[in-house]
Amino acid sequence: MSASCNLLDPKLLSPKFHELYAKAKDFIENDCIPAEALYEAQMGKGEDRWKVIPPILEELKTKARSLGLWNLFLGHEYSSYGGGLSNLEYSLIAELTGTCAISSEAMNCSAPDTGNMEVFAKYGNEEQKEQWLKPLLDGKIRSAFVMTEPAVASSDATNIETSIRREGNEYVINGRKWFASSTNNPNCKVLLVMGKTDKDNANIHRQQSLVIVPRDTPGIEMIRPLSVVGYDHAPHGHWEVVFNNVRIPVKNIVLGEGRGFEIIQGRLGPGRIHHCMRCIGMATYALDTMIARVTDPSRRTFGKVLAEHGSIVENIAKSRIEIEQARFLVLSAAKKIDEVTAKNAKREIAIAKVAVPNMLQTVADRAIQAHGAAGVSQVTKLPHIFVNARYLRIADGPDEVHLQQLGKAELKRSSEIVELQKRQQARREEILSKAKL
Ligand SMILES: Cc1cc2nc3c(=O)[nH]c(=O)nc-3n(C[C@H](O)[C@H](O)[C@H](O)COP(=O)(O)OP(=O)(O)OC[C@H]3O[C@@H](n4cnc5c(N)ncnc54)[C@H](O)[C@@H]3O)c2cc1C
Incomplete structure (x- = not known):
């Protein structure tokens, strides 16, 4: 994988980026990927899966930080917090982190912290930022x-029902x-918790608020971890949680009552692009794994190495085409965010958000198929x-x-398209009549 991209003006990538990219590539390839097996081995067993953070992660974090590979997701607008790459530049680094599940956290660039840090940086007050x-x-x-x-x-976030009721100087x-x-x-x-402070507000986008809840607040009950197609993703995980008369001081509101919707809209744009670029990295990893497998001379079927079968060659070619297409879509969205902000790059973000995971699913499926039974196993x-x-x-x-x-935004162009078609028809008739056929 290389940082180059034919469509990119080289001037869009700063010397600082090139230096960080080279370091990140080396760190991920030579420290993080080889550490994955140890990370697995250090995971807790049974219930301890939720209690133990594999110590190798702290070692990787220390090394990443010493190399300057830290909080790189923070864009130019957060330069006071150590950010300094453009979205486009960080996207290329996120692509690298897609090849190794533990590398994002090692570089303090993993979700949901990235989005949450942006919320605190963008909408938090000084006390909330400090804490x-x-x-x-x-x-x-x-x-x-x-x-x-x-x-x-x-x-549809307007459906969210959790109640955040004010009682004196507290929210319940x-x-x-x-x-x-x-x-x-x-x-x-x-925890950043979204709920309704004003469920009767006529403006359905002003009913919600976002509040800060310290994890050890009494009344937070962890019900169960949810699996994701069988994986528990411990120790990170995805939990069902009940809030039972959880009390927090009113100063824990972010931005103010009724501003929750606004905040979540501001939170997700760049994060979606980070996910997409990690997906491109994962897809490249899947394709590389497939290529290594099908060219293994010891694996022959019907007299041929797997790579000599036409359908396998075709699947590799199709995967490459689809990865490149998707990559350009994400880079184009990242560039647009840099140029006009995430709010004004909604179209490009939506295109990438739909196209990329679908692409990854197809590419991973082909790679699994080429591995036979091994493809669906843990190997x-x-x-x-x-x-x-x-x-x-x-x-998301x-x-x-x-x-x-996306479809509705496209349909809004209808009158413009019809107008153009009318003008072209008039011109067509004019040309034909002048030609006196
Ligand atoms: C691994 C994982 C991690 C997650 N992490 C978090 C997290 O950290 N915090 C958090 O708050 N949430 C998280 N989520 C939840 C996620 O954001 C929601 O699942 C998602 O927003 C969809 O909401 P829902 O599950 O209620 O689906 P529903 O809203 O019930 O939708 C169900 C289905 O209806 C269809 N549908 C919905 N709208 C339309 C439409 N307009 N037109 C046609 N079909 C439609 C879609 O097929 C959709 O999948 C996570 C989910 C997963 C799987």
């Missing part, structure tokens, strides 16, 4: 974003959430990658929601 942003930036704690609820269709939170990633991670110390990372692709078609908004928005 929560600082240790998050330091990689000392982790955090969770707690919005989805089992009882309502949460891809009651509700049931699930798929709250990282909530039971032993390092998770803070490669392909099943993990396949499942990642599958859930990313749901998480299902495909259909993005397709709806």
